[in-house]
Amino acid sequence: MMTDTAELYQALIMDRTKQPRFAGRPEAFDAEAEGDNPICGDRVHIYLTHPGHARHVCRGCAIMSASADLMAEAVADKTPDDIAALHRAFDAMVTTGQPDPALGELNALAGVAEYRSRIRCATLPWSALAEALKEPRHG
Amino acid sequence: MKLEGLNLEAIRKDFPILSETVYGKKLVFLDSAASAQKPRAVIDAMVHVMEAQYANVHRGLHFMSERTSDAYEGVRDKVAAFLNAGSRDEIVFTRNATESINLVAFTYGRTALKPGDAIVISEMEHHANIVPWQMLRDAHGVELRVAKITDAGEIDWESLEAQFADGKVKLLAVTHMSNVLGSYTPAERLAAFAHARGAKILLDGSQAVVHRRLDVRAIDADFYVFSGHKLYGPSGIGVLYGKAELLEAMPPFMGGGDMIASVSYERSSWAKPPHRFEAGTPAIIETIGLGAAIDYVEAIGFEAIAAHERDLTDHALALLSSIEGLRILGSAQDRGGVVSFTMAGAHAHDVATLLDRQGIAVRAGMHCAEPLMGRLGVTSTARASFALYTTRDEIDALGAGLRRVQQMFA
Numbered sequence: 001m002m003t004d005t006a007e008l009y010q011a012l013i014m015d016r017t018k019q020p021r022f023a024g025r026p027e028a029f030d031a032e033a034e035g036d037n038p039i040c041g042d043r044v045h046i047y048l049t050h051p052g053h054a055r056h057v058c059r060g061c062a063i064m065s066a067s068a069d070l071m072a073e074a075v076a077d078k079t080p081d082d083i084a085a086l087h088r089a090f091d092a093m094v095t096t097g098q099p100d101p102a103l104g105e106l107n108a109l110a111g112v113a114e115y116r117s118r119i120r121c122a123t124l125p126w127s128a129l130a131e132a133l134k135e136p137r138h139g
Numbered sequence: 140m141k142l143e144g145l146n147l148e149a150i151r152k153d154f155p156i157l158s159e160t161v162y163g164k165k166l167v168f169l170d171s172a173a174s175a176q177k178p179r180a181v182i183d184a185m186v187h188v189m190e191a192q193y194a195n196v197h198r199g200l201h202f203m204s205e206r207t208s209d210a211y212e213g214v215r216d217k218v219a220a221f222l223n224a225g226s227r228d229e230i231v232f233t234r235n236a237t238e239s240i241n242l243v244a245f246t247y248g249r250t251a252l253k254p255g256d257a258i259v260i261s262e263m264e265h266h267a268n269i270v271p272w273q274m275l276r277d278a279h280g281v282e283l284r285v286a287k288i289t290d291a292g293e294i295d296w297e298s299l300e301a302q303f304a305d306g307k308v309k310l311l312a313v314t315h316m317s318n319v320l321g322s323y324t325p326a327e328r329l330a331a332f333a334h335a336r337g338a339k340i341l342l343d344g345s346q347a348v349v350h351r352r353l354d355v356r357a358i359d360a361d362f363y364v365f366s367g368h369k370l371y372g373p374s375g376i377g378v379l380y381g382k383a384e385l386l387e388a389m390p391p392f393m394g395g396g397d398m399i400a401s402v403s404y405e406r407s408s409w410a411k412p413p414h415r416f417e418a419g420t421p422a423i424i425e426t427i428g429l430g431a432a433i434d435y436v437e438a439i440g441f442e443a444i445a446a447h448e449r450d451l452t453d454h455a456l457a458l459l460s461s462i463e464g465l466r467i468l469g470s471a472q473d474r475g476g477v478v479s480f481t482m483a484g485a486h487a488h489d490v491a492t493l494l495d496r497q498g499i500a501v502r503a504g505m506h507c508a509e510p511l512m513g514r515l516g517v518t519s520t521a522r523a524s525f526a527l528y529t530t531r532d533e534i535d536a537l538g539a540g541l542r543r544v545q546q547m548f549a
Contacts, residue, residue, distance in 0.1 A: 018548075040503070040519055041505050042518075042519075
């Protein structure tokens with residue numbers, strides 16, 4: 001009965017939702033930004049301790065929380081340009097549903113392409129990260 | 140399956156969409172409070188207009204226009220009888236309940252209300268009964284006040300009394316049934332309360348109109364609004380009921396054809412209500428569809444509909460209460476077929492997506508009631524809502540589906 005949904009809510013997503021590795025507000029940080037989805041009330045706050053080190057505080061669904069956590073892992077030690085390239089690749093992947101080898105574990109979210117109303121849940125942390133990176137120190 | 144006075148099997152056959160499947164599964168549609176499905180009679184009536192009886196209304200001197208005008212105006216009589224209005228001229232056709240409220244805010248609000256007057260709404264209003272009054276407040280200098288609700292989801296009369304204490308309140312605008320909590324408000328008592336304090340009352344009947352027989356005169360409502368699409372009719376047609384003397388004194392909402400008595404470049408004069416408020420070619424086909432929807436529910440009868448929905452609601456409340464970790468919002472004494480809930484550990488959107496893949500349609504989110512979400516201490520909820528075609532089996536399917544979702548999030 002749940003085989004269809006298991007494609008989206010697979011073990012990796014559920015694991016990251018229940019036990020995030022990069023959650024919590026750091027004591028010190030260089031930049032921060034918030035992403036809001038006014039339709040559903042989801043909210044994600046992204047903190048950058050230095051470029052490529054992101055942490056998140058999520059109030060929302062499993063898709064957004066897992067996406068934020070996988071994103072924080074994926075951008076570790078990357079330059080802003082690399083992150084921007086990942087962001088573009090991620091947007092394309094969740095929109096088309098086509099996994100991209102460059103995205104590694106982020107491909108776990110490819111299933112959201114099937115749920116049009118949920119794509120924004122997956123992209124919201126990335127939009128917030130892009131905002132945070134716009135702060136001068138990270139430009 | 141068959142309940143007293145209501146042949147559910149036959150009713151379900153009247154709604155073609157109910158035999159559709161989603162993801163290869165039987166559609167379990169529990170989102171009728173957002174918009175209800177349409178019976179064959181409504182679909183046929185609308186097709187018939189376009190195929191056999193269509194022209195613009197109130198204009199042509201030819202056969203088709205006269206026939207269409209008769210059909211269109213006939214629905215006004217139908218709505219008047221449906222609401223037990225005193226006169227057909229008290230029925231204004233709009234696009235939906237939202238437009239009806241905006242119409243009142245824009246016309247009545249800017250003329251009958253003076254800067255310094257106050258409007259009271261409740262904590263359980265849909266955005267449609269909040270934002271138009273905020274816009275009026277900002278444009279016209281009236282005050283907007285909010286009366287509290289109790290934790291059960293009922294009007295807090297002490298708070299309401301306090302809002303009225305200084306005598307400035309001239310309008311009480313309140314829901315007749317909450318789209319989140321399912322609570323009915325005691326419309327007659329609220330109207331008497333407002334009138335005793337020199338205020339008028341507007342009731343948002345978007346939810347209530349679907350489930351129970353209405354009598355705007357027994358309530359003594361000054362304004363009553365609803366949308367056709369929740370009443371098994373099409374989208375694009377709504378109703379504003381207003382007492383004749385109030386409508387008579389109100390200026391037009393929008394300008395254009397059909398709403399005028401005469402026009403010159405220097406000045407124009409306005410038609411009498413209700414046409415004063417119906418500028419331009421109206422939603423002719425949709426209005427005729429609404430007429431068919433009213434005929435449909437009247438033929439089944441509100442006594443049978445109300446009994447069926449009470450049974451469904453009791454069943455749903457009992458079933459959902461038995462699921463651990465599920466919190467049902469609101470516990471009003473008088474409640475209808477709308478049940479909002481949260482699931483511990485799972486976000487409402489995940490719940491809705493996972494139910495959807497089982498063929499079960501519920502709504503999730505803030506339900507256009509963001510301030511109410513804050514009052515309830517939640518950011519979003521899932522909501523199941525019932526209609527005259529809903530079955531107990533569908534509610535059981537919801538219960539089973541929720542248990543499966545819960546297993547994933549455990």
